[in-house]
Amino acid sequence: MRAALLFFALILAASRAPAAESLRADLSDHVVAITTGFTGTSLVLFGTRQEPGDVVIVVRGPPSRAVVRRRHHVLGFWINTERAIFDEVPSFYATIGSRPLEEIASARVLRLNKIGIPNLDLALRPPENLDPARETAYRNALVRRQERNGRFVAKVGDIAFVGDHLFRATIAFPSNVPVGTYSVEVFLFHNGAVIASETVPLSITEAGVDSNVSQFAQSEALAYGLIAVAATAMAGWLASLPFRIR
Amino acid sequence: MDIYLPIVGMSQSVLVLLVLGGGVGFLSGLFGVGGGWLMTPLLIFIGIPPSFAVAASANQLVGSSVTGTLAQWRRGNIDFTMGLVLLVGGLLGSVLGVWVFAELRRLGQIEIAISFSYIVMLGVLGAFMLIESLRAMLFPRPMAQRKMHQHNWAHGLPLKVRFRRSKLYISAIVPAGVGFAGGFLSGVLGVGGGFLMVPAMIYVLDMPTALVPGTLLFQIIFVAAAVTIQQSVENGTVDIVLALVLLLGGVVGVQLGLRVGQRLRGEYFRALLGVLVLAAAVKLAADLTITPRDLYSLELRVP
Numbered sequence: 001m002r003a004a005l006l007f008f009a010l011i012l013a014a015s016r017a018p019a020a021e022s023l024r025a026d027l028s029d030h031v032v033a034i035t036t037g038f039t040g041t042s043l044v045l046f047g048t049r050q051e052p053g054d055v056v057i058v059v060r061g062p063p064s065r066a067v068v069r070r071r072h073h074v075l076g077f078w079i080n081t082e083r084a085i086f087d088e089v090p091s092f093y094a095t096i097g098s099r100p101l102e103e104i105a106s107a108r109v110l111r112l113n114k115i116g117i118p119n120l121d122l123a124l125r126p127p128e129n130l131d132p133a134r135e136t137a138y139r140n141a142l143v144r145r146q147e148r149n150g151r152f153v154a155k156v157g158d159i160a161f162v163g164d165h166l167f168r169a170t171i172a173f174p175s176n177v178p179v180g181t182y183s184v185e186v187f188l189f190h191n192g193a194v195i196a197s198e199t200v201p202l203s204i205t206e207a208g209v210d211s212n213v214s215q216f217a218q219s220e221a222l223a224y225g226l227i228a229v230a231a232t233a234m235a236g237w238l239a240s241l242p243f244r245i246r
Numbered sequence: 247m248d249i250y251l252p253i254v255g256m257s258q259s260v261l262v263l264l265v266l267g268g269g270v271g272f273l274s275g276l277f278g279v280g281g282g283w284l285m286t287p288l289l290i291f292i293g294i295p296p297s298f299a300v301a302a303s304a305n306q307l308v309g310s311s312v313t314g315t316l317a318q319w320r321r322g323n324i325d326f327t328m329g330l331v332l333l334v335g336g337l338l339g340s341v342l343g344v345w346v347f348a349e350l351r352r353l354g355q356i357e358i359a360i361s362f363s364y365i366v367m368l369g370v371l372g373a374f375m376l377i378e379s380l381r382a383m384l385f386p387r388p389m390a391q392r393k394m395h396q397h398n399w400a401h402g403l404p405l406k407v408r409f410r411r412s413k414l415y416i417s418a419i420v421p422a423g424v425g426f427a428g429g430f431l432s433g434v435l436g437v438g439g440g441f442l443m444v445p446a447m448i449y450v451l452d453m454p455t456a457l458v459p460g461t462l463l464f465q466i467i468f469v470a471a472a473v474t475i476q477q478s479v480e481n482g483t484v485d486i487v488l489a490l491v492l493l494l495g496g497v498v499g500v501q502l503g504l505r506v507g508q509r510l511r512g513e514y515f516r517a518l519l520g521v522l523v524l525a526a527a528v529k530l531a532a533d534l535t536i537t538p539r540d541l542y543s544l545e546l547r548v549p
Binding site for chain 2: 034035036037040064065067068069070071072073079080089091137138142144145146176179206209210213214217218222224225227228231232234236239
């Protein structure tokens with residue numbers, strides 16, 4: 001319903017103010033609440049473009065620290081023996097392009113605008129130092145693991161154009177989506193150059209009982225532990241009641 | 247239907263968790279084994295990270311041992327003095343266990359340490375069950391009566407305590423040591439430690455067999471509670487939702503297991519379980535020795 005209203009408002013805006021801004025976009029929701037039944041979600045992004053061109057959407061999750069470990073064969077067993085730590089790794093990163101990114105712009109332009117998984121700034125934590133070949137191997141592993149977990153995503157063609165101006169895209173989030181503050185950037189490309197961009201904020205939070213539970217578990221770990229014990233002990237006692245008379 | 251596990255931070259099917267809890271409960275009811283040792287690897291198998299699996303396993307163990315203790319208590323099968331001495335050792339052991347767990351986690355070795363411990367544990371346990379049940383099948387006669395007042399090295403130690411219910415007069419150091427070993431395992435692996443403590447209580451402490459399960463369950467309540475609290479404070483890995491769902495499945499499973507167990511010949515099923523447990527140990531060992539598909543693993547931390 002809200003999405004439909006928004007879409008309608010955008011159509012109105014598009015017809016009324018033709019050359020005002022070359023790119024406008026908004027999301028169907030600015031807050032995603034993760035509740036007990038959460039199994040992933042998708043948001044709809046609506047936008048208008050006043051000039052023809054390709055649209056690229058970049059979704060970036062909150063930064064986190066990534067510890068990448070490498071196994072080595074020790075006495076017949078595969079054991080973690082080496083690690084590399086990367087700072088400021090987006091915990092979620094997705095690109096959605098109206099066409100494959102390499103067809104939309106040159107590698108240089110994509111790199112300048114930090115668009116695409118290969119152009120992510122994945123830097124080792126300052127004191128760490130590795131020779132370039134190993135650093136590359138660790139960086140590739142980081143990207144590979146994130147891709148396998150569905151947290152680094154590159155999609156093509158999930159953008160539908162309605163007429164010359166309107167477009168609509170679906171952004172999917174998996175059930176293991178990290179919570180935090182996100183940014184959704186929309187780029188308009190023309191002849192291989194960015195001619196307009198807009199950033200839409202997005203927040204993914206735990207809501208209801210679950211947010212209270214995890215916050216409480218973090219801030220009051222001792223009390224939480226005691227409650228966890230009391231709850232299971234109580235449940236265990238309740239469970240014994242129906243079987244008392246035998 | 248899926249349920250979101252707030253501490254693990256992922257969704258999991260309620261049905262899978264209930265079936266898992268129920269299945270483990272059913273086996274513990276059927277065979278009279280604890281089942282904690284089965285819960286952790288199964289949770290890991292369905293995709294719960296090992297550190298959360300261990301904590302949830304310990305937490306649900308509090309509930310299942312309360313149920314078990316109440317049943318045993320009504321039959322008068324608990325030696326409380328012995329339970330308290332075991333508990334003192336158990337609490338100390340659990341502190342060490344949780345500390346070792348936290349240290350291994352910091353070093354990035356916790357997954358391998360858990361797998362490794364399980365290989366040894368399941369291997370020994372499976373072999374023991376298989377041998378014991380084969381012996382029972384081939385020589386269907388109860389074992390020789392144990393002599394009263396048989397003395398061994400355990401009787402020479404100081405701090406002697408009279409355990410009235412068990413009709414024992416032995417040094418408190420021995421049961422405390424047995425408890426310590428069980429508590430340590432509980433802290434590291436989230437198991438009750440029954441597979442280690444039951445034979446120790448029967449053969450080392452010389453306790454009457456009828457009192458062993460009740461006394462053990464009684465002390466596991468408190469050791470598991472201590473482990474849960476320590477895991478919460480030290481590692482923040484206790485997911486109460488996960489523990490409660492597992493417990494819900496578990497209590498139903500135990501009762502079903504008990505009913506079925508009364509009608510079946512135990513040896514054949516124990517032999518089968520022994521084979522299954524050995525197979526699980528082999529599977530875990532293979533996972534550690536076969537070249538992994540990806541040599542790299544990733545852990546994301548929120549700064």
